[in-house]
Amino acid sequence: MENLIANFNYVIVVILMMIGLWSMLAQKNLIKKCIGMAILQTGIILFFISIGAKNNALIPILTEAAYSDPDVATVANPLTQILMLTAIVVGVATLGVGLGLAQKIYHQHSSFDEDEILENQRK
Amino acid sequence: MMPSLPIWQFDVLLLVLVVLFAVVALSIRNLMGAAVVFGAYSFMMCLIWAGMGAVDVAFTEAAVGAGVSTVFIVSTIYNTSATMRSRPGGIAFKLFIGVVVTLAGVFLLSALPDFPDWGDPNSPANATVAPYYIENSIRDTHVPNLVTSVLADYRGFDTLLETIVVFIACIAIYSILRIETAKSKTDEPEEDTATAPPSYDPSDSLIVRQASRFMVPFMQLFALYVIAHGHYSPGGGFQGGVILGASLILLAISFDLKFILRQWREKPLMLLVASGVCLYATVGLACMFTGGNYLDYGSLDSVLPNDRAMARSHGILLVEIGVGITVMFSMLAIHINLASNGRFDRGL
Amino acid sequence: MEILAYILISTGLIFFLGTTIGLLRFPDFYSRMHAASKGDTLSTVLILLGCICLVSTQGEMNWLLGLKILLIINFIFIGSPTATHAMMDAGNKAGAEPWKKDSE
Numbered sequence: 001m002e003n004l005i006a007n008f009n010y011v012i013v014v015i016l017m018m019i020g021l022w023s024m025l026a027q028k029n030l031i032k033k034c035i036g037m038a039i040l041q042t043g044i045i046l047f048f049i050s051i052g053a054k055n056n057a058l059i060p061i062l063t064e065a066a067y068s069d070p071d072v073a074t075v076a077n078p079l080t081q082i083l084m085l086t087a088i089v090v091g092v093a094t095l096g097v098g099l100g101l102a103q104k105i106y107h108q109h110s111s112f113d114e115d116e117i118l119e120n121q122r123k
Numbered sequence: 124m125m126p127s128l129p130i131w132q133f134d135v136l137l138l139v140l141v142v143l144f145a146v147v148a149l150s151i152r153n154l155m156g157a158a159v160v161f162g163a164y165s166f167m168m169c170l171i172w173a174g175m176g177a178v179d180v181a182f183t184e185a186a187v188g189a190g191v192s193t194v195f196i197v198s199t200i201y202n203t204s205a206t207m208r209s210r211p212g213g214i215a216f217k218l219f220i221g222v223v224v225t226l227a228g229v230f231l232l233s234a235l236p237d238f239p240d241w242g243d244p245n246s247p248a249n250a251t252v253a254p255y256y257i258e259n260s261i262r263d264t265h266v267p268n269l270v271t272s273v274l275a276d277y278r279g280f281d282t283l284l285e286t287i288v289v290f291i292a293c294i295a296i297y298s299i300l301r302i303e304t305a306k307s308k309t310d311e312p313e314e315d316t317a318t319a320p321p322s323y324d325p326s327d328s329l330i331v332r333q334a335s336r337f338m339v340p341f342m343q344l345f346a347l348y349v350i351a352h353g354h355y356s357p358g359g360g361f362q363g364g365v366i367l368g369a370s371l372i373l374l375a376i377s378f379d380l381k382f383i384l385r386q387w388r389e390k391p392l393m394l395l396v397a398s399g400v401c402l403y404a405t406v407g408l409a410c411m412f413t414g415g416n417y418l419d420y421g422s423l424d425s426v427l428p429n430d431r432a433m434a435r436s437h438g439i440l441l442v443e444i445g446v447g448i449t450v451m452f453s454m455l456a457i458h459i460n461l462a463s464n465g466r467f468d469r470g471l
Numbered sequence: 472m473e474i475l476a477y478i479l480i481s482t483g484l485i486f487f488l489g490t491t492i493g494l495l496r497f498p499d500f501y502s503r504m505h506a507a508s509k510g511d512t513l514s515t516v517l518i519l520l521g522c523i524c525l526v527s528t529q530g531e532m533n534w535l536l537g538l539k540i541l542l543i544i545n546f547i548f549i550g551s552p553t554a555t556h557a558m559m560d561a562g563n564k565a566g567a568e569p570w571k572k573d574s575e
Binding site for chain 2: 005006007008009010011012014015016017018019020021022023025026027028029031032034035036038039042045046049050051052053054055057058059060061062063064067068070072073075076077078079080081082083084085086087088089090091092093094095096097099100101102103104106107111112113116
């Protein structure tokens with residue numbers, strides 16, 4: 001049980017990634033697929049942020065007292081945070097591209113449903 | 124070993140809630156409802172990140188994940204339809220995918236004992252290069268917000284390319300959705316600006332219009348503060364740019380798309396999106412001309428007044444402004460494209 | 472000052488509880504929105520006032536922090552009722568039926 005709590009973040013990461021992956025593969029609706037992609041993405045972001053978290057650490061903004069000699073153990077890891085900060089913004093841009101594609105497909109086939117789109121194409 | 128993050132029970136509760144929200148967002152039949160629940164999911168994520176000490180990430184998520192991406196989904200649904208057609212069958216397929224995904228998950232979970240504990244300060248990710256940034260940021264750049272200094276200075280190449288990715292996504296949406304409406308333009312009579320009807324749908328609520336008219340200047344002022352004060356507090360080009368874009372999107376929603384299109388025409392909009400990236404790249408080139416490496420702002424001290432560390436601080440500010448411009452206008456351009464279905468005339 | 476802060480915050484939490492119960496128990500869209508918006512605005516403002524009382528006891532730049540929280544209160548006071556109004560309007564346009572006594 002203690003082991004589970006100590007690794008609880010990884011369990012949630014894996015569950016979120018499973019949910020996102022399942023929705024991308026199994027859902028027929030294109031918008032739901034896009035939302036599933038975003039959930040998969042937040043799962044990965046959670047993985048990075050939680051390995052960068054430190055016990056008893058503060059936010060990665062130094063106080064004036066710590067300017068000359070900052071204590072590494074009391075400051076959270078800034079590196080994983082900046083990687084994920086940019087990933088979030090890029091994530092919303094790619095979500096926009098996905099939604100744009102879905103919208104274009106809807107106006108061609110007047111449906112978000114994958115099966116109906118395939119049927120339409122075969123005609 | 125039990126983790127002793129500030130309040131780890133709180134984190135555990137939020138993590139469970141996040142999984143619930145994810146399941147609900149995917150199981151709701153109405154797409155509009157799914158979009159709203161997805162926004163709530165993003166807010167939960169934002170709380171988790173603030174709890175883990177990642178304030179800048181939480182800020183970005185609150186502005187981007189909960190704000191702008193929900194608007195994108197809603198404006199897509201506005202142009203299409205919110206109902207999902209239910210059709211029988213397909214259970215076997217879904218179960219099969221479920222089994223495959225569960226196997227993948229079990230495979231990932233089997234590596235669980237090899238991971239460092241949650242919040243371990245000596246884990247490889249925390250003990251290799253990150254301590255250098257923490258110890259030297261003040262001496263090298265005079266920037267106490269480590270996220271800003273790592274984002275724009277130590278890892279400037281990363282950020283440059285991420286900004287370019289946002290720019291490319293904006294161009295991709297243009298090439299997917301944009302439709303020329305030259306034909307319909309000639310059909311419509313030229314609008315006389317003096318007697319033109321109000322540029323918004325008068326059936327819209329006056330209260331919403333006035334409230335957003337009051338709020339937008341403050342939002343933009345706050346966004347500029349976030350960009351300029353990002354050296355000392357959470358914030359920076361990405362967050363400020365997204366808030367600026369969101370303020371314009373708020374105007375576009377509460378008035379009408381025409382109202383915003385009258386101020387931001389298509390060509391200047393795309394020029395501005397490109398100019399942000401150009402500003403970033405130009406700062407990098409300026410560093411080369413003053414004798415340093417690409418994006419090595421320290422060499423700018425020959426043109427800027429103060430010492431090397433201060434020159435790096437100023438370089439970070441210039442770069443953040445470039446990032447802010449690109450992000451702001453690409454968010455606005457993506458929203459206009461999605462909301463007007465690429466026609467740039469009317470929409471949400 | 473701290474005691475005042477705790478009183479304000481717990482009052483705000485009690486109002487939040489009332490809001491949640493109202494949101495779950497009221498019969499139709501309009502009365503639910505009524506409960507959600509009023510209780511939500513009031514309790515958020517109370518909790519933020521409590522936060523002002525808390526920060527006023529610590530640090531030397533506390534007046535600046537208090538001013539920032541006051542600005543947040545200002546915007547919540549404008550934004551939240553406007554959002555409620557927009558949602559009510561949308562509900563009215565979409566044809567949500569108000570609850571009547573005999574439609575039990």
